[in-house]
Amino acid sequence: TCKGCNVCVDVCPDGALRTIRQSDEVVESLRRSWAFWEALPETDDRYIKIASMEEGIGVLSSLLLKKANYQSLVGGDGACMGCGEKTVLHLVTSTVHGLVLPKVQERVARIDALIQGLGDKARGLLASDVELDQLETDDSEAVRLPLDRAKQDEVERIVTMIKELRHLRWLYTEGPSGHGRAALGFTNSTGCSSVWASTYPYNPYPFPWVNHLFQDAPSVALGIFEGHMRKMADSFVTVRRAELELTGDYDPARHEAEFADFDWHQFNDDEFALCPPIIAVGGDGAMMDIGFQNLSRLMAAGKPLRVVVLDTQVYSNTGGQACTSGYTGQVSDMAMFGRGQHGKTETRKELSLIALAHRNVYVVQSTQATASHLIGGVLRGLRSKRPAVFLLHSPCPPEHGIADDASARSSRMAVESRAFPVLEFDPDGGPALADCLSLDGNPALEDPWPSYSLSYLDDEGKEQSMELPLTTADWAAAEGRFKKHFRPAKDGDELVLFHEYVAMSAEEREGCKPFIYHVDREQRLSRVEVSVELVQLAEDRLRFWDQLREMAGLQVSSGARGDIEAELEQDFEQRIAxxxxxxxxxxxxxxxxxxxxxxxxxxxxxxxxxxxxxxxxxxxxxxxxxxxxxxxxxxxxxxxxxxxxxxxxxxxxxxxxxxxxxxxxxxxxxxxxxxAVEEAAPETDDDDDFAVEAHIDSARCTSCNECTNLNNKMFAYNDQKQAYVKDPSAGTFQQLVKAAEACPVGIIHPGTPL
Ligand code: SF4
Ligand code: SF4
Ligand code: SF4
Structure with missing residues (x-):
């Protein structure tokens, strides 16, 4: 079912994949390989390098190596080539499977043990009153055993419990579908994700899902959740009752009264983790515009429902109309570029901030280019007993005007240029906002923009490079939806680099024009003038970035800074005196x-x-x-x-x-x-001897981008495209540790804390 989008070729760091022309022989060979792969056993756990699934620690993308996880979304869909929606949904469904399926296996093992234990108990009870020399036998091969009434009742009760456990086991392992219990369920708003998934009989969602009106997915999910949790509660009661019976603590009068009121609020952590999540899925219109009220209702309800918002910043399914999640200057239907208007005039609606304002919602904003961040955020969000909203950047090649293989590149640039910063908000993180909000996963946390190295050939054909900030304009220049905001710069104009222009006052900008560098296919360098609308967009993006930094405790507002400075000065003067x-x-x-x-x-x-x-x-x-x-x-x-x-x-x-x-x-x-002199001096030397600098065994690096994605100032590639620690002080020690955890070959050594 390969569509030939070439995304896999683009993202493979080792160049192990290449495109070839399709022929009958090639297709036949691929089918044979696929059948062989399907016949292979499940991937061994030792290849899944995840230290803690619940905490999201380790090489999280390795969970896709498990077939059961990878096949949580299958081919046959009708999505466009390179659709970003499908990639992020695949990451979410794989993560859910990776978390839930092992729990189901544990539960089935527990049920088996209970069946065995209760069977042994019942057999023991049956024989407990027997006097062997008084056994009554007859010709029918039956043996009549004496058993008092109370024990008979107990045996009957145990037999009923065993039947219920066997039925539960069947539901987990086979069920009506023959595939066992599903790991999750979707309620899907009408939109691209419901349309490309409706390609009967090649339905790419191998789990229960329902499609409803454009705006209703959150409301339908709320209703399904209640019924679903009732069923889960019943199944947990079956197990709890059996456990009490086995230990001899079961008191029908007392426990059945408790079980009558048992609902999801009383689930313990293991039971909660066993519940397949109900996920409402929708695009920008469904979740941010017409269906926003339904989403807000779900968030306010406080129930542990999950929401995936496929953020394409445009109404992709209906032909690309403007949406409130679109960016200033973005050109789309109903926000055209003409004499009177240059694309969208409003600023982008930030759903992450709105979700955060509900104050009881786990919020993850992420992208396919930051897969570890996305998977880790989803894992932690799934553990939360609150609503969780996963807002996922979804490049849409036809509406964004990008190449079919550009989804991952586009998402990466959106993160780096601050067009789409990643974030994670855990309302249980602590009493202060900064305790709850994390911006880890964004490069160069301290700077307006991270820098990158632009390589080009000079007039003499020699390779040159220069370090430049990766600005909002650099990201926009790679997307057709902003194309009209760029034009070749004129030689006589007073040109100022875009980031410098954005930092100038209105007076300083007088007579100047912003530009960015552009390198063509022949690696020739040129200057491209950028429109005033994209300057406004950059200002908006930097403002949003600053607001996030302030909320995450990484930046102090100018007002608060003044107060703190005055307070510190006063304290300082008093101490000096x-x-x-x-x-x-x-x-x-x-x-x-x-x-x-x-x-x-x-x-x-x-x-x-x-x-x-x-x-x-x-x-x-x-x-x-x-x-x-x-x-x-x-x-x-x-x-x-x-x-x-x-x-x-x-x-x-x-x-x-x-x-x-x-x-x-x-x-x-x-x-x-x-x-005294001699002995005093070496003490500091001794300390230095024990300090270990952060380093990478670069020769074993597989160029997977995990560390460079985390912080490309701290980690960089050498000439052999193998990573090394470029500047350990360009980030936090926590980032060094995270990179070490995420490195698939375990070659990053964080060293001694700085
Ligand atoms: S990513 Fe695209 S090119 Fe690669 S296998 Fe999938 S559909 Fe085919
Ligand atoms: S229009 Fe965009 S979002 Fe819709 S299927 Fe195509 S690529 Fe995906
Ligand atoms: S050092 Fe590890 S994480 Fe970094 S690129 Fe190499 S293999 Fe990947």
């Missing part, structure tokens, strides 16, 4: 006492040596080493070394490291001062 006062008081005390003390010590030194041939310094050293003398510890008087360690102080060794005579180094005074 107190220190000055203390210093002057101690100085005065020192002035008063020091001459007397020094004179006293010199006298003692002279008396103890007595030959008059020594210098004052030598006398002082001997005096300091004299047994029984009280040491003079002047540390703290003026912040310098003790009087007892002149050499150490003079050489700049750490004051605290220099031993005073009282610390036991004083029996050999000359040696003591010298040793």
């Amino acid at each position: 107190a220190l000055r006062q203390e210093y002057e008081g101690k100085l005065a005390e020192l002035r008063d006492t020091l001459p007397k003390v020094v004179a006293h010590r010199m006298a003692e030194g002279l008396l103890s040596t007595g030959d008059g041939s020594q210098t004052v310094d030598e006398v002082l050293r001997k005096a300091l080493g004299t047994k029984g003398l009280e040491p003079i510890n002047l540390v703290g008087l003026n912040g310098e070394a003790t009087f007892g360690a002149p050499a150490a102080a003079a050489t700049g060794a750490a004051p605290a490291a220099a031993p005073t005579p009282a610390e036991g180094a004083a029996t050999e005074p000359e040696a003591a001062t010298a040793t």
Whole structure:
């Protein structure tokens, strides 16, 4: 069912895939290979490098290596070549399967154990009253066993429980479909994802799904959820009842009264994780415009429903009309480019912020280009007992004006240019907004835009490169929907690089024109003028980025910064004044006492040596080493070394490291001062010896992009396209650790925390 979009070829870092012309022989060969692959056993767990599925730690994309996960979405659909919707949906369904299927296997094993245990118990009860010498037999091969009434009732109850468990086991493993219980269910709003999935008999969703009116998917999901959770509650009661029976704790009167009110609110974590999620799926119109009220209702309801929003920024299914999620300047139906108007005039509606404003919703905004972020966010969102909204960037080749193989590239540039920052909001993350919102996964968190290296050939044909920020205009220039906002720059114009122009005031911009560099297929460099609408779009994107950074605690607002600065200044002045006062008081005390003390010590030194041939310094050293003398510890008087360690102080060794005579180094005074200096210095060297720098065993790098996607300032490729740590200080230690966790070949060493 390959459509020849070439996305797989584009994203494969090793160039292992290539396109060939289709022929009958090729198709036959592919079919044979496919049949062989299907006949192979399931992928062994040792190839799935995920340390914690629940926490989303490890090489998360490796879960797609399991056939059962990969085939959570199959071919035969009618989506356009390279449709971004299908890729992100596939990642979501694979993640759900990866999380739920192992839980089902565990549950089936538990049910088997209960059936076995209850059977043994019933058999034991049956024989419990037997006196072997009084066994009654007859000619029909039957044996009559005596059993009191209470035990008969118990055996009957156990038999009923075993029947219920067997039925439950059948539902999990076979069920009416013969494939066992589904891992999830969709309610699908009418839109591309319902249309391309309706290609009977090649339905790509191998799980229950329902398509309803454009705006209704969240409301239908709410209704299905209630019925679904009722059934799940019944199945958990069956298991709980059997467990109580097996341990001998089952009290029908008490427990059946509790089970009558048992619903999903009382599920424990294991039971909750076993519930196949009900996911409402829809595009921009269904979730952000006409169906927005239904989505808001779902979010406000607080029930653990899941929502996937396929964010194509346009009404793709109906021919590309403008949508509130579209970008300023974006050209589409009903937002045309003409004399009076240059594309969409409004700013983009940020559904992530609206979902966040409901304050009880797990929100993940992500893309196919940041697959680890997407899968990790979905895994954590599925664990939440609150609603979870997954807002996923979905490149639409025909409406975005990009090539069929460009989905992943387009998503990557949308993240890097801040057109579509990724984020994760966990309402249970802590009391402050910043505790809940994470912007991890975006490159160069501290900067307006990350930088990239633009390679080109100069006039003499020599390869050159320059570092430039990847701006909103650079992203837009790669998409046909913004094409009318660019034109070749004129030589005589006052041209200013786009990012510099965006940073200028209105007065400074006077007479200037913004431009970006463009490299053509022959790698020749040219300058392209950018429209004023895209400057407005960039301003909007940077404002959104700043707002996110502020909410995530990475940036302080200018108002708050002023207040904090004033507060700190006041505190600083008070501390300085107190220190000055203390210093002057101690100085005065020192002035008063020091001459007397020094004179006293010199006298003692002279008396103890007595030959008059020594210098004052030598006398002082001997005096300091004299047994029984009280040491003079002047540390703290003026912040310098003790009087007892002149050499150490003079050489700049750490004051605290220099031993005073009282610390036991004083029996050999000359040696003591010298040793103090020598011993004090290596301490910091020792610390340095233990520090390990972050590094990568580059020779084993498979160029998978995981680390460079995480932070391309911290990680970069060398000439052999193998990763190395370019600048460990260009990100956080947490990012180093995350990259190490995500590296499929485990060659990133985060080193000692910086
Ligand atoms: S990504 Fe595109 S080219 Fe590659 S196998 Fe799938 S449909 Fe075919
Ligand atoms: S129009 Fe766009 S969103 Fe719809 S199927 Fe085609 S590529 Fe996918
Ligand atoms: S170092 Fe690891 S994560 Fe980074 S590109 Fe190489 S293989 Fe991928």
